[in-house]
Amino acid sequence: MSPNRRVVVVGDVITDVVAALRGPLASGSDTAAEIRFSGGGQAANTAAWLAAQGTPVTLVAAVGGDAEGRDRVVELGAAGVACAIETVEDAVTGTVIVLATAGERTMVSQRGANLRLTAAHVDQALAGVPDAGHLHLSAYTLLDAESRAAGLRALAAARERGLSTSVDAASAAPLRRVGVPAFLAWVRDVDLLLVNADEATVLAGGLEPAAQARALSATARRVVVKRGAAGAVWADRTGTLCSAPARRVAVVDVTGAGDAFAAGLLTAWLAGADPATALARAGDLGAVAVSTLGARPKP
Numbered sequence: 658m659s660p661n662r663r664v665v666v667v668g669d670v671i672t673d674v675v676a677a678l679r680g681p682l683a684s685g686s687d688t689a690a691e692i693r694f695s696g697g698g699q700a701a702n703t704a705a706w707l708a709a710q711g712t713p714v715t716l717v718a719a720v721g722g723d724a725e726g727r728d729r730v731v732e733l734g735a736a737g738v739a740c741a742i743e744t745v746e747d748a749v750t751g752t753v754i755v756l757a758t759a760g761e762r763t764m765v766s767q768r769g770a771n772l773r774l775t776a777a778h779v780d781q782a783l784a785g786v787p788d789a790g791h792l793h794l795s796a797y798t799l800l801d802a803e804s805r806a807a808g809l810r811a812l813a814a815a816r817e818r819g820l821s822t823s824v825d826a827a828s829a830a831p832l833r834r835v836g837v838p839a840f841l842a843w844v845r846d847v848d849l850l851l852v853n854a855d856e857a858t859v860l861a862g863g864l865e866p867a868a869q870a871r872a873l874s875a876t877a878r879r880v881v882v883k884r885g886a887a888g889a890v891w892a893d894r895t896g897t898l899c900s901a902p903a904r905r906v907a908v909v910d911v912t913g914a915g916d917a918f919a920a921g922l923l924t925a926w927l928a929g930a931d932p933a934t935a936l937a938r939a940g941d942l943g944a945v946a947v948s949t950l951g952a953r954p955k956p
Contacts, residue, residue, distance in 0.1 A: 667795065668797055672753070674694055702952045726750040751770060779810050925938035
């Protein structure tokens with residue numbers, strides 16, 4: 658794909674309430690933390706990181722008819738993201754409470770208007786993006802039954818229009834709930850599947866990462882297993898196997914690191930980079946993300 662072709666990202670917009678804990682969580686008592694309210698959501702974060710690299714990007718999503726929804730759309734527009742975002746007046750904008758430590762995060766989610774994303778809105782949005790070259794889907798859209806039709810329609814419409822496709826597997830616990838056979842059927846033959854270590858174990862079992870990536874390449878044409886501080890692995894159907902180390906940086910907050918990684922990977926790969934170069938670019942952007950508080954690139 659030409660580097661100036663537009664990426665359409667389909668998925669979630671969230672308000673993140675990030676609490677960076679200064680010590681172990683004291684259950685039933687108080688724990689000191691640095692708390693920040695900001696825009697979040699896997700799809701919205703990825704779109705913002707894409708825009709920060711100069712990639713033309715449109716976000717297809719839904720927010721509630723509340724002040725938070727309006728704020729999220731304004732933020733994304735200011736970050737350079739074109740917004741094809743539906744406002745669902747009788748819904749609230751999704752919210753996630755993130756409890757973050759130096760190397761881990763725990764999330765408590767209210768999906769809100771994200772559950773109301775429809776196939777009709779996806780079709781309408783794609784019709785308004787004639788310069789689209791690639792579609793990237795956050796699997797949260799597939800993992801929630803209420804929005805699943807929108808996610809499936811996004812992948813089908815992309816194929817109909819000749820777009821390349823990628824899917825970020827999103828989260829291990831919902832993958833377990835929907836079941837591995839169902840999820841693999843939904844994403845069969847996408848051009849690129851991104852999974853983290855936990856998601857890879859759910860989908861491919863307790864193999865070593867390269868074997869997990871190779872196993873999943875029977876479903877997706879290319880697979881990247883994100884391993885955090887241990888780097889990442891790429892495998893594809895041509896037999897290519899490539900790994901890259903992670904950059905060593907002081908970790909402040911891992912929220913959004915996977916979304917930054919995805920944006921770096923997509924930008925490089927869609928511009929024609931080889932797997933090693935694409936993984937290196939992804940790792941660089943992921944390192945930037947973990948070194949700051951919050952899930953979005955800094956202005």
